Amino acid sequence: MDEVLLDVQALSHRFRLTRHVYIQAIDQVSFTIRKGEIFGLVGESGSGKSTVARCVMNIYRPQSGKIFYKGIDVLDRNAFSENKKMLQTGRQMIFQDSASSLNQRMKVADLITEPFVIHRLKPKSGSLRAEAEAQLLRVGMDAGYLDRYPSELSGGQRQRVAIARALSMEPELLVADEPIASLDVSIQAQIINLFQQLQRENGFSFLFIAHDLSMVRYLCDRVGVMVQGKLVEVAPTAELFPAPMHPYTRALLSAIPIPDPRRERARKLCVFDGSGLGPGALRELAPGHFVYREEAAP
Amino acid sequence: MSELLKVENLSVSFDTPQGTVHAVRDVSFSLRPGEVLAIVGESGCGKSVLCKSVMKLLPGTARVESGRIIADGRDITHLTEREMCRLRGKLFSMVFQDPMTSLNPTLPIGRQIEEAIQIHEPRIGRKALHDRVIELMELVGIEQAEERCKLYPYNFSGGMRQRSVMAIALAGNPKMLFADEPTTALDVTIQAQILDLLREIQQKLGTATILVSHDLGVVARAADRVAVMYAGKIVEIGTAEEIYYDPRHPYTWGLMQALPALAAERGELKAIPGMPPTLIDLPKGDAFACRNAWALAIDYEEEPPMFRISDTHYAATWLLDERAPKIPVPVGGKAYG
Amino acid sequence: MIQKNPFLYYGKKLLSFCLSVFVLSVLVFYIARLAPGDPLMSYYGERVEKMSVAEKEWARDKLGLNDPIYVQYVRWLQNAFRGDFGISFKYKQNVLTVIGARIGNTLLLGGTGFVLMFVLALGLGILCAWFEDRWPDRVICRLGTVISCIPEFWLSLMLIMVFAVMLRWLPSSGAYSIGKAHDVGDRIRHLILPLSIVVINHLWYYAYMIRNKLLEEVRADYVLLARSKGLNKRQILFRHCLRGILPSYFSIMAISVPHVLGGTYIIETVFSYPGIGTLSYESARFHDYNLLMILCMISGVVVIFCNILSQIINEQIDPRIKAQEVVETTEVKRA
Numbered sequence: 001m002d003e004v005l006l007d008v009q010a011l012s013h014r015f016r017l018t019r020h021v022y023i024q025a026i027d028q029v030s031f032t033i034r035k036g037e038i039f040g041l042v043g044e045s046g047s048g049k050s051t052v053a054r055c056v057m058n059i060y061r062p063q064s065g066k067i068f069y070k071g072i073d074v075l076d077r078n079a080f081s082e083n084k085k086m087l088q089t090g091r092q093m094i095f096q097d098s099a100s101s102l103n104q105r106m107k108v109a110d111l112i113t114e115p116f117v118i119h120r121l122k123p124k125s126g127s128l129r130a131e132a133e134a135q136l137l138r139v140g141m142d143a144g145y146l147d148r149y150p151s152e153l154s155g156g157q158r159q160r161v162a163i164a165r166a167l168s169m170e171p172e173l174l175v176a177d178e179p180i181a182s183l184d185v186s187i188q189a190q191i192i193n194l195f196q197q198l199q200r201e202n203g204f205s206f207l208f209i210a211h212d213l214s215m216v217r218y219l220c221d222r223v224g225v226m227v228q229g230k231l232v233e234v235a236p237t238a239e240l241f242p243a244p245m246h247p248y249t250r251a252l253l254s255a256i257p258i259p260d261p262r263r264e265r266a267r268k269l270c271v272f273d274g275s276g277l278g279p280g281a282l283r284e285l286a287p288g289h290f291v292y293r294e295e296a297a298p
Numbered sequence: 299m300s301e302l303l304k305v306e307n308l309s310v311s312f313d314t315p316q317g318t319v320h321a322v323r324d325v326s327f328s329l330r331p332g333e334v335l336a337i338v339g340e341s342g343c344g345k346s347v348l349c350k351s352v353m354k355l356l357p358g359t360a361r362v363e364s365g366r367i368i369a370d371g372r373d374i375t376h377l378t379e380r381e382m383c384r385l386r387g388k389l390f391s392m393v394f395q396d397p398m399t400s401l402n403p404t405l406p407i408g409r410q411i412e413e414a415i416q417i418h419e420p421r422i423g424r425k426a427l428h429d430r431v432i433e434l435m436e437l438v439g440i441e442q443a444e445e446r447c448k449l450y451p452y453n454f455s456g457g458m459r460q461r462s463v464m465a466i467a468l469a470g471n472p473k474m475l476f477a478d479e480p481t482t483a484l485d486v487t488i489q490a491q492i493l494d495l496l497r498e499i500q501q502k503l504g505t506a507t508i509l510v511s512h513d514l515g516v517v518a519r520a521a522d523r524v525a526v527m528y529a530g531k532i533v534e535i536g537t538a539e540e541i542y543y544d545p546r547h548p549y550t551w552g553l554m555q556a557l558p559a560l561a562a563e564r565g566e567l568k569a570i571p572g573m574p575p576t577l578i579d580l581p582k583g584d585a586f587a588c589r590n591a592w593a594l595a596i597d598y599e600e601e602p603p604m605f606r607i608s609d610t611h612y613a614a615t616w617l618l619d620e621r622a623p624k625i626p627v628p629v630g631g632k633a634y635g
Numbered sequence: 636m637i638q639k640n641p642f643l644y645y646g647k648k649l650l651s652f653c654l655s656v657f658v659l660s661v662l663v664f665y666i667a668r669l670a671p672g673d674p675l676m677s678y679y680g681e682r683v684e685k686m687s688v689a690e691k692e693w694a695r696d697k698l699g700l701n702d703p704i705y706v707q708y709v710r711w712l713q714n715a716f717r718g719d720f721g722i723s724f725k726y727k728q729n730v731l732t733v734i735g736a737r738i739g740n741t742l743l744l745g746g747t748g749f750v751l752m753f754v755l756a757l758g759l760g761i762l763c764a765w766f767e768d769r770w771p772d773r774v775i776c777r778l779g780t781v782i783s784c785i786p787e788f789w790l791s792l793m794l795i796m797v798f799a800v801m802l803r804w805l806p807s808s809g810a811y812s813i814g815k816a817h818d819v820g821d822r823i824r825h826l827i828l829p830l831s832i833v834v835i836n837h838l839w840y841y842a843y844m845i846r847n848k849l850l851e852e853v854r855a856d857y858v859l860l861a862r863s864k865g866l867n868k869r870q871i872l873f874r875h876c877l878r879g880i881l882p883s884y885f886s887i888m889a890i891s892v893p894h895v896l897g898g899t900y901i902i903e904t905v906f907s908y909p910g911i912g913t914l915s916y917e918s919a920r921f922h923d924y925n926l927l928m929i930l931c932m933i934s935g936v937v938v939i940f941c942n943i944l945s946q947i948i949n950e951q952i953d954p955r956i957k958a959q960e961v962v963e964t965t966e967v968k969r970a
Contacts, residue, residue: 044485154573184340185512189556189569211486214515214559218567255487257515259557261538264518269490355862380867387865399856404878413874414864466864476863 005205006033006056006173011065013051025051027229029065030282033173038199038206040220040237042213042252048229049209053177056207057093069173089119092166096178098158102150102165109146112136112165119169135164139194156187160194167198175207180215192219213256217241222288225249228277235289245291247276301368302473302506303329303352303390308365310344310351317578321347323530324365329474332504334497336517336538338553339527340574345510348527349476353390354382370473387470388418395479397459401451407462408447411435414469434465437502439495457488461495468499475500475507481516493520515559518542523610526550529575529585536611545629546605546613548590554629584616592617592625648943655939656932663931664708667924698724711928721925725917730929734911738933740810741910744826745899748833752895753888756838760845765872767850776846779839787836787898791905794828808907829906837895845884852876882948889945893938 011029014022026048033039041049054060056067058074066073073079074087095101102111109132116123116131123131133143139160150158159179166174176195180188192215199206210216216223216237223240225233225248232246244250251272258264280294310322321344329335337345350356352367354377367375370389377385394400402410411431416422422430435443438461451459460480467475477496481489497520500507511517517524517538524541526534526549534547545551554560555568572589575581581588587597594616596602605618616622675686675694686694695701699710714721720730763772782790799807806812806825815821852858853876861871900912907913911930918926 044487156573184574185514186340186552186556186570187573189558189561189567190571192558193567193569212558213486214557214561218558218561251487255490256559257490257513257519259514259518259542259554259559261518261521261542264515267490267519269487269494272487353863355859383865383867385865386863390863392860392863394856394859396856400860402857402861402875402879404882405875413866417865463860466860470865 003035004032005035005037005070006207007066007068008032008052008056009066009068011052011055011062011067013048013055013060013062013065024229026055026062026226028281029226029229029231031224031231031234033205033207035172035205036199036203037222038208038220040216040223041207041209041226042211042216042223043226044211044252047226049226050177052226053093053175053207053209057091057175058087085119089115089121089169090171091173091175092169092171094159094162094166094174094176094179096181098162099150099155102158102162104150106149107146108132108136108148108150108153108161111150111161112168115165115169131168135168136161138167138198139164140190154187155183156190159183159191163191163194163198167202167204170202171204173205173207175209177209178211179208181211188215195219213253225252227252227272230277230292231282232276232292233290234282235286239286239289245285245289248272300330301328302331302370304366304368305348305352306366306368308348308351308367309363310347310356310360311363312356312360314359314578319577320530320580321360321577322351325527325530325532326365327525327532327535329506329508331473331506332500333522334500334507334509334520336509336511336521336524337527337532338511338514338517338524340512342574342577343527344530344577345527346478349392349478349508349510353386353392353476354379355392387414387472389472390474390476391467391470391472392476392478393460393463393467393480396483397456397463398483400463401459401466403451406448406450407454408435411447411462411465411469414466418470430469434469435462437468437499438462438465439491440465456484457491460484460488460492464495464499468503468505471503473506475505476510477507478510479512480509482511482513489516490519496520514542514553514557526553529580530577531585531614533586533615534611534613536607536613540608540611544607544611545627546607546611546618547615548592548617549586550613551627551629552589560629584614594622648947652939652943656936659935659939660712660928660932661708663928663935664711665704667922667927667931668704668707670922711925720929723918723926724923725921725926730926733926734914734929734933737909737911737914740908741899741903741912744829744833744903744908744910745896747826748830748899749892749895751830752834752838753841755834756841757845757884759838759842760849761872761877763842763846764849764853764876765868767853772846776843779843782835783839787832787901788905790836791828791832791902794831795906798828810909825908829902829908832902833895833899836898837891841887841891844887845880848880848883849876852879855879886945886948889941889948892941893934896934896937 009030011026012024013026014024016022029048029052031039041052043049051060055062055065058080062075065075067075069087069091072083072087080087106114109129112132112135113123113128115121116128125131125134129146132146136143136145141157141160141164145153145157145161150161153161162179179195180191183191195206195208196219198204208216208220220237222234222236224231225240225246227248233240233244233249240249241253244253251270254268254270258267276292276294278294280292282290283293285291305328306326308322308325309320312319312321323344325344325348327335337348339345347356347360351360351362352369362375365375366373369385374382374385401407405413408431411434412427415427415430415434431447432443435447440446440458440461446454451462454462464480480496481492484492493516496507496509499505507520509517509520521538523535523537525532526541526547528549534541534545534550541550542554545554549570552568552570556570558567561567570589575585575588581598583599584590584593584597584601587593590597596616602614602616602619604612604614606612607618617625675691675698692701699707702710711721722728723730723733726733759775763775766772795807798805805828807828810825811818811822812825849872853872858871858875861875866874899910900915902908903910903912904916911933914926915930915934917923918930
């Protein structure tokens with residue numbers, strides 16, 4: 001359990017807008033994900049959490065920093081091409097909007113088995129179709145959906161297909177970028193339960209990116225909080241929610257709505273004043289509990 | 299007069315190439331002056347269509363099949379567009395989900411508020427108009443209104459835009475405000491601020507509000523009464539306390555159990571199996587029966603009527619019939635009250 | 636927030652304008668001279684055939700046609716900067732005089748056509764959007780599709796046949812009847828047919844564009860808010876939606892100037908209308924280098940100017956484009 005699977009060190013990325021203008025999307029972000037762990041990354045829109053996911057998946061090439069997956073530097077071109085197959089099958093990603101991330105012109109069966117075709121792998125179940133059926137069953141759908149197109153499915157079913165596709169490669173790291181944000185409450189719960197069940201069965205590590213803090217609290221073992229491109233607090237869920245330390249985390253947690261009229265009406269909001277984001281670094285203030293602290297310039 | 303808005307047996311449907319969508323089916327409810335009624339349900343349950351059909355903002359493919367809408371003592375079910383124009387903004391007004399797109403990008407904020415005022419007070423003087431704009435902007439919590447009224451929507455953040463939309467909606471001093479998922483597109487920290495603003499305005503001006511949301515957490519903060527909608531029908535309606543602490547409909551139970559905020563305390567997240575039915579061909583009997591773990595044989599045969607639990611609390615489930623078996627309520631506020 | 640320096644902004648635009656015009660002049664100069672054909676034809680006409688080789692050589696030397704092309708170009712450029720664009724080989728007159736006599740006619744035809752077309756297109760577009768999918772909209776859209784499929788020269792011939800030959804209501808060619816050069820009524824009568832073609836041919840495309848853009852705006856969320864605050868359909872369409880599409884309409888208007896200009900040239904030729912369209916055609920056919928050069932330059936300058944104008948309209952007027960800039964700059968400020 002303690003073996004580190006993914007190690008992100010001082011990752012920074014910026015987007016160039018014009019010749020002289022940049023957005024610092026992520027700024028010196030460091031965290032690790034251990035084997036079999038569910039790590040939640042939370043933050044508001046524009047905080048850079050999706051950019052982190054895309055850097056981890058080699059979709060963006062970060063401006064600086066290092067990403068080690070199983071000790072392999074995935075940003076190093078030589079190391080990457082040597083381990084290409086392992087890196088590409090071992091890490092899988094699920095996006096928020098599966099309506100656009102699944103090819104609309106492919107049938108469910110072909111969508112699920114496409115990774116096998118790309119990587120020229122032999123499916124365990126013998127034929128591609130049998131493999132597709134087996135994967136579909138794992139995510140709680142029956143073989144009747146094999147010949148449907150994504151547009152004929154509901155949002156929750158499409159997300160299940162995306163999960164089946166990602167898990168068909170038996171990944172060790174699953175990255176999900178807001179996988180439930182566009183689903184209804186009751187369907188969200190179905191997908192989260194599915195994630196939990198599959199994670200228990202397969203033991204993959206999971207980077208779960210979300211803005212719904214209650215869901216992160218329910219699902220994740222450890223949580224990282226991002227704001228304005230900086231990772232301001234990383235701690236085990238059980239420690240972070242009762243005792244947030246960074247002012248931003250405090251404001252964010254105070255804003256979680258409680259489905260209970262009396263308590264909710266009495267809840268006081270804590271407004272983030274923008275403090276605590278100057279130059280600084282993460283400090284371990286309690287065992288396993290890292291908080292971003294400003295440092296006086298030397 | 300005790301009721302500001304009374305909707306009686308309203309049914310609304312849309313004609314689509316796939317067939318007729320029965321978006322609102324036989325819905326009745328009333329809204330008293332100065333109260334906040336929340337309508338909760340999943341996407342496509344007809345909650346948004348319900349609001350828009352009261353204001354007649356639906357596209358041409360929609361039609362009211364039956365029922366009556368009585369607003370401020372007047373039957374407005376069959377009013378013409380011209381007559382509705384006179385009521386909109388003055389009797390009722392609406393706030394929409396996405397503040398990024400609901401403001402006209404080509405006009406300054408101040409101008410858009412001015413316009414809303416001028417519709418109902420065409421003779422208003424320049425100075426009075428400007429003062430009213432500033433007053434409205436301050437009412438919705440926009441600071442430095444004097445400078446900001448000249449800015450365009452793109453200069454504003456999401457929260458500020460939603461405040462501006464509220465200023466526009468309140469410009470005609472409406473008696474009713476429809477807020478259609480007003481916080482869904484906003485960040486968590488802004489959400490609560492907008493809800494508090496909604497509550498504050500309702501207390502200051504006495505505007506009755508219908509708050510549409512899919513989120514029971516959001517609703518808990520602002521609502522006096524809550525109506526739960528499923529497949530075009532109101533399945534349970536009651537005061538916020540009744541709905542949260544003593545829910546009676548299995549769908550309401552399901553929604554509560556699917557909430558991670560409660561699940562984190564209980565350590566278990568229970569999903570409602572299956573999917574909401576399409577509103578084109580609805581199953582016979584209760585539309586929720588096939589997803590309902592407590593479904594009775596009669597649920598598949600006949601739609602349940604509204605059972606009265608108290609003067610304010612009603613639910614449409616056969617479980618409340620005298621002949622139904624008594625089952626322990628799986629959720630209820632007592633445990634987390 | 637980063638404020639753009641207006642001098643720098645317009646300076647850059649001016650620079651790109653000058654550069655484009657320079658490149659254009661080089662290209663036109665070279666291509667005209669590389670094209671096969673004998674420029675002496677336009678200068679001496681039929682006589683060329685009777686000229687000896689030595690005479691031809693002498694004539695070429697006199698006209699400076701024997702020098703390498705770049706020498707000829709530099710000479711042309713030097714003269715051009717002094718305002719001397721040379722003489723027309725065919726008319727044996729200063730090219731500016733030749734053009735001056737004709738350009739008024741083209742401006743009248745093209746300019747009036749352009750304005751009429753855009754006003755009508757706007758009107759038709761609004762009409763269609765107002766009656767979306769009802770009969771006025773359907774009729775106009777169908778009619779437009781059919782008419783815009785007809786080539787303009789054919790349409791011109793049909794109109795000439797009907798109105799000039801069969802009905803004898805309107806003259807078939809020219810800009811004025813002989814001896815009536817200063818009769819305004821006569822000029823207008825001559826203008827009607829070519830003008831109708833200019834307008835009818837381009838009208839539909841723009842009307843359709845206005846219609847679709849308007850309908851796109853009508854479906855925008857802000858229209859719902861505008862309706863819920865009590866605005867009626869007319870107020871929403873004219874005060875809100877039209878405002879949203881006009882900047883892009885203006886910019887498309889600017890881009891379409893060359894489009895309309897090109898159409899005018901063809902129509903002038905069909906109606907033997909004495910404008911610079913017919914002149915360009917002649918000059919290209921007879922290798923009247925100086926005339927061709929100046930005509931190309933005039934058209935080119937108009938085209939380049941209009942393109943840059945449309946860019947400026949797009950960047951300066953449309954608040955949505957500014958909006959993107961603001962998003963970018965605020966994020967930068969944050970970073």
